[in-house]
Amino acid sequence: MSEKDLKDKDLSDSVDEEKRDFLFITTAGLAVAGGAVTALSLIDTMNPAKDVLALSTTEVDLAPIEEGQSLTVMWRGKPIFIRHRTSEEIRTANNTSINELKHMASDESRVKNPKWLVVVGVCTHLGCVPLGQKVGDNKGEFGGWFCPCHGSHYDTSGRIRKGPAPLNLEVPPYDFVSDEIIKIG
Amino acid sequence: MKEKETENKKGISNWIDERLPVFTFINHNLRDYPTPKNLNYFWNFGSLAGVTLVIMIVTGILLAMQYTANTEMAFDSVERIMRDVNNGWLLRYIHMNGASMFFIIVYIHMFRGLYYGSYKYPREILWMLGVVILLLMMATAFMGYVLPWGQMSFWGATVITNLFSAFPVIGDYIVTFLWGGFSVDNPTLTRFFVLHYLLPFAIVGVVALHLVALHQFGSNNPTGIDVKSEGDTIPFHPYYTVKDYLGLGVYLIVFAFLVFFAPNFLGHPDNYIPANPLQTPAHIVPEWYFLPFYAILRAVPDKLLGVLLMFAAVMVLFFLPWLDKHKIRSANFRPFYKQFYWLFFINCIVLGWVGAMPAEGVYVLISRVATLYYFGFFLIIMPFLSKFEKTTDLPSSISAAVISEKFDNNEPSSAESYVK
Ligand code: HEM
Ligand code: FES
Numbered sequence: 001m002s003e004k005d006l007k008d009k010d011l012s013d014s015v016d017e018e019k020r021d022f023l024f025i026t027t028a029g030l031a032v033a034g035g036a037v038t039a040l041s042l043i044d045t046m047n048p049a050k051d052v053l054a055l056s057t058t059e060v061d062l063a064p065i066e067e068g069q070s071l072t073v074m075w076r077g078k079p080i081f082i083r084h085r086t087s088e089e090i091r092t093a094n095n096t097s098i099n100e101l102k103h104m105a106s107d108e109s110r111v112k113n114p115k116w117l118v119v120v121g122v123c124t125h126l127g128c129v130p131l132g133q134k135v136g137d138n139k140g141e142f143g144g145w146f147c148p149c150h151g152s153h154y155d156t157s158g159r160i161r162k163g164p165a166p167l168n169l170e171v172p173p174y175d176f177v178s179d180e181i182i183k184i185g
Numbered sequence: 186m187k188e189k190e191t192e193n194k195k196g197i198s199n200w201i202d203e204r205l206p207v208f209t210f211i212n213h214n215l216r217d218y219p220t221p222k223n224l225n226y227f228w229n230f231g232s233l234a235g236v237t238l239v240i241m242i243v244t245g246i247l248l249a250m251q252y253t254a255n256t257e258m259a260f261d262s263v264e265r266i267m268r269d270v271n272n273g274w275l276l277r278y279i280h281m282n283g284a285s286m287f288f289i290i291v292y293i294h295m296f297r298g299l300y301y302g303s304y305k306y307p308r309e310i311l312w313m314l315g316v317v318i319l320l321l322m323m324a325t326a327f328m329g330y331v332l333p334w335g336q337m338s339f340w341g342a343t344v345i346t347n348l349f350s351a352f353p354v355i356g357d358y359i360v361t362f363l364w365g366g367f368s369v370d371n372p373t374l375t376r377f378f379v380l381h382y383l384l385p386f387a388i389v390g391v392v393a394l395h396l397v398a399l400h401q402f403g404s405n406n407p408t409g410i411d412v413k414s415e416g417d418t419i420p421f422h423p424y425y426t427v428k429d430y431l432g433l434g435v436y437l438i439v440f441a442f443l444v445f446f447a448p449n450f451l452g453h454p455d456n457y458i459p460a461n462p463l464q465t466p467a468h469i470v471p472e473w474y475f476l477p478f479y480a481i482l483r484a485v486p487d488k489l490l491g492v493l494l495m496f497a498a499v500m501v502l503f504f505l506p507w508l509d510k511h512k513i514r515s516a517n518f519r520p521f522y523k524q525f526y527w528l529f530f531i532n533c534i535v536l537g538w539v540g541a542m543p544a545e546g547v548y549v550l551i552s553r554v555a556t557l558y559y560f561g562f563f564l565i566i567m568p569f570l571s572k573f574e575k576t577t578d579l580p581s582s583i584s585a586a587v588i589s590e591k592f593d594n595n596e597p598s599s600a601e602s603y604v605k
Contacts, residue, residue, distance in 0.1 A: 027430075041272045045247050050269040 057185035059177065062116065070133045072121060075184045079121035079129055080172060081145070082182075085156060089143065090114050093157040103168045107157045110171050118182065119158040120172050123147040125165035130154060145169070214400060219418035220425055221406035223587045227301075228404060228425075229432035230294040236433060237287045238392065242385050244280040252332065254378035256371045259334035260459045278448040284326050285451045286440050288474035291319065299505075300526055302514030303405040309506040311398040316502045318391050323475070323499075325384040328377040330472060331369075335456035340469050342369045342377070348482075351492040368462065408586045409514025410579065417583040468543065476540030477533050481559065483544045484552040494556070501563050508563055510571040518576045525570070529562045 058075045060082065065071050070083045085093075093107040111117055123130050125147065131137040132145035132154075140146030140153035142161045147154075152163030159168040174184040202208040251270050253262040266273035295315065298304055304312035331342040346363045350356040365372030403412065412418055419425075443450065451473055455466045471479050478495050485491035501508075516523040536555045542548040580586035 041275065042243070042247060044271045045273055045276050046250060047271055049251075049265070049271060049273070051265060052269075 057183060059181060059183045061181050063180045072133050075172060080184060081119050081121040081133060081158070081169070083117045085115060085117055089156040092143065093155060096155065102160050103166065105159060105168055110157050110168070112176060117158060118171065118174055118184070119169035121169070123149065123152055123165055124160065124167040124169065125150055125152055125163070215426070216420065216422040218400070218421040219403065219415070220421050221404055221412055221417060221583055222419040223406050223408065223583050224404060224425070225407050226432060227293070227297040229429055230290050230297060232429040233432060233436050234287065234290045234294055235392065237283060237290055238385070238388060241280065241283050241287060244276055244283065245382070245385065247276055248280055249382060254332070254375050256334060256374055259332060259374060263333045275444070278444045281452065282440065282443045282448060284329065285474065286443070287322065288326070291322065296530060300516045301405055301407060302409050302509070302516070304505045305509065305514050306506070307402050308398070308405065311395060312506060313503055314391055314395045314398060316499070318388055318395065320499060321384055321388045321391065325381060325388070326472065326474070328381040331374065331377050332381060333456060334374065334460045336458045336460055336466050337453045337456040337469065339369060339460035339462065340465050341471060342373065344469065348492050351489045353489070405514060406583060407515060407517065408580060408583055409518070410583055410586070413582045470541055473537065477536035480536040480540035480552045481556045484549070484556040498559060501560070505563070509567040511574060513576045513579070518579055519570070519574055520577060521574050522570050525562060525566050529558070532558045
């Protein structure tokens with residue numbers, strides 16, 4: 001290359017603007033795409049791992065729970081309330097008019113077998129565990145559960161009746177494996 | 186008057202810049218920043234080291250979210266990362282091989298400085314901050330290697346901490362103090378984890394100082410001649426941003442190859458055996474980046490002397506600016522230094538190689554000769570050459586050197602007129 005060639009090359013009118021734009025856009029595009037893929041796969045490490053997901057079903061034997069009694073089990077690190085409801089409790093749950101409810105849902109839609117109510121024992125307000133599982137507990141004005149944190153009352157179907165919580169206690173996915181055994185998750 | 190000017194500059198970035206001159210700062214240091222126009226690819230390694238530091242910190246923080254620093258659980262928690270955590274294998278392999286890549290990059294970065302005399306006036310502190318970074322990196326890497334609590338972790342930790350027992354009288358107290366007990370055990374693991382998390386941020390701090398010191402006088406360059414006129418420089422952006430970016434691309438390809446195709450190539454299989462305090466592996470070696478220093482340790486038949494010499498091998502780097510007082514920076518113009526330099530380079534590789542060999546027979550001899558040359562290079566050859574070495578003709582300026590290279594004629598005068 002001679003000195004003159006270099007000089008000519010350097011003249012700005014010989015710059016191919018289109019080629020420059022093309023190179024710039026493709027390079028930057030590739031960098032953004034590569035960076036995004038890398039970032040996403042690294043962030044994904046913070047999602048539940050395989051061993052955590054493997055813990056996400058729990059089997060419960062219902063046989064020892066007498067009518068009127070409750071049992072609390074752990075599922076995914078949260079309490080699950082299981083209540084063997086009395087016929088009185090089932091009746092009040094059924095007799096409540098849906099229109100009175102803040103979060104409308106019939107009792108049938110919340111149970112698989114009316115004798116057994118299975119709900120996630122986490123208040124839908126800000127996540128406290130409501131009282132009502134133990135014999136001496138305050139069950140609230142509707143005979144279900146009472147959340148002491150900010151005063152939410154749940155009825156015998158686990159529906160929100162009074163207080164700041166917006167939703168009914170969640171019904172977890174579960175199935176009757178046999179008459180007396182349920183599998184949650 | 187002043188107010189008017191402010192009024193004229195509109196926009197959010199100006200509003201912020203007025204109050205907190207971040208954009209001015211970026212512009213000053215990464216955009217207009219005048220940089221010698223003749224830097225070769227060896228000047229890419231500083232930015233590569235910076236990128237690697239960020240990669241190590243990001244992957245390290247994510248790993249720490251899954252790791253358990255307890256002797257009963259550490260090994261299993263690492264296996265869980267490999268098997269159960271989403272992309273956990275990728276995370277761990279990047280961090281593991283990232284440590285090796287970091288040392289490769291930084292060693293090349295240092296050999297570059299050694300060749301082009303970048304440690305000389307006025308960059309002495311820049312260089313010394315670099316040595317501080319190296320020490321911090323070594324400590325961090327050593328403690329990180331202990332965390333998976335495999336056989337090599339445990340016995341590496343035992344051997345390295347026991348180095349301090351070489352000191353008379355206080356030695357044993359130091360070791361017990363380091364361990365927080367009477368052997369490498371849970372207290373040791375916990376503190377190593379905490380320090381391994383902490384030190385990289387100390388490195389970030391020292392790197393910031395390193396860059397402040399760098400930008401005080403700007404980069405050295407392959408000729409070692411000071412920048413004399415504006416014609417000797419080009420703005421950092423786009424010229425060196427693009428060059429650093431290209432280098433980064435090539436670097437990441439090599440890095441990715443290691444991670445995806447040979448993730449355990451640089452590791453030791455024994456570290457996949459859980460730590461057993463009752464049995465030492467037959468052949469224990471440190472990670473490859475410590476091997477040259479390990480070779481120096483083993484070259485000496487005396488315990489205390491071996492340990493001191495090993496520490497001295499790093500410490501001597503602090504004194505480089507005063508050991509080599511030759512006026513000329515770049516080895517390109519120092520015919521003798523250049524040859525001793527390459528011999529030194531090969532010598533370091535030899536040290537690394539004998540460090541991995543068993544400490545017996547001919548290997549001991551080789552390691553002794555190589556250790557002698559290592560120190561001889563710094564303590565005898567350098568001061569000697571400073572006094573007596575005659576240099577070849579220096580180009581009159583960076584531009585002159587660039588042009589005469591380009592056109593293969595030695596008429597610096599006409600060349601310079603072109604540049605101006
Ligand atoms: C985390 C590790 C390090 C980082 C991030 C880092 C970063 C940088 C950067 C970005 C530059 C400017 C670009 C270049 O010249 O390559 C630089 C220059 C330099 N670094 Fe480092 N460095 C590190 C470690 C070291 C070490 C261990 C040493 C030596 C013991 C060192 C000595 C130098 C010197 C002498 C220069 C000036 C080179 C010249 O202008 O010719 N650095 N460093
Ligand atoms: S958390 Fe239950 S009422 Fe607020």
